[in-house]
Amino acid sequence: MKGLNFISVKGIDNIGFSADELSIITSYFKTDLPEIVLHFLKTAGKKSNILDTDFTVDSFIRLQKDFRTLIGNDPKIVLDAADLCCFLKKKDPFHNTLYYFIEIGKAQIPQVFYYSEGEVPIGVSIRDDRTEKLGLIAINEDFIGFINKRTELRTERKRSSRISQYFYAVLLAPIWIPILVSDWYHKKTR
Secondary structure (H helix, E strand, O other): OOOOOOOOEOOEOOEOOOHHHHHHHHHHOOOOOOHHHHHHHHHHOOEEOOOOEEOOHHHHHHHHHHHHHHHHOOOOOOOOHHHEEEEEEEEOOOOOEEEEEEEOOOOOOOEEEEEEEEEEEOOOOOOOOOEEEEEEEEEEEEHHHHHHHHHHHHHHHHHHHHHHHHHHHHHHHHHHHHHHHHHHHHHHHO
């Protein structure tokens, strides 16, 4: 089985739920959570550098309740809300709230879905203000691929940031070197 890749961002480690906290969380679900999801919750469930989450047991369960209520009120959703585990809530560029979740009890490595409670513009011009409700959308990734892809994106961002810093240092060196030498010379001649 493929594993999850985790990184530490700025020296801050991921923080997982303790065994007691996990037992409270798992008792909330009527179906057992897949092993890979349990591993994620143990390793980075409370604070995940990859997903930028910060949960307590209460806030994680509150997220599940809010998500189940939202899904239960959408007549287009055929999934049983009790079989879903929401692990991330965030805003998209249109300021809609996105809920990333998996369906538990179906596969050992579940597929990731997201649900948008908002609408997106579908108009082709500025004056066309038609919108469409997004609702349920399947992401073409399993849970491991979802986490690992975000790890790679975060790692690439850090690497490209370092490269740009070196680039600017090399680019500005012809300007800074004469200034530093001049400053050194003036201090020495005083």
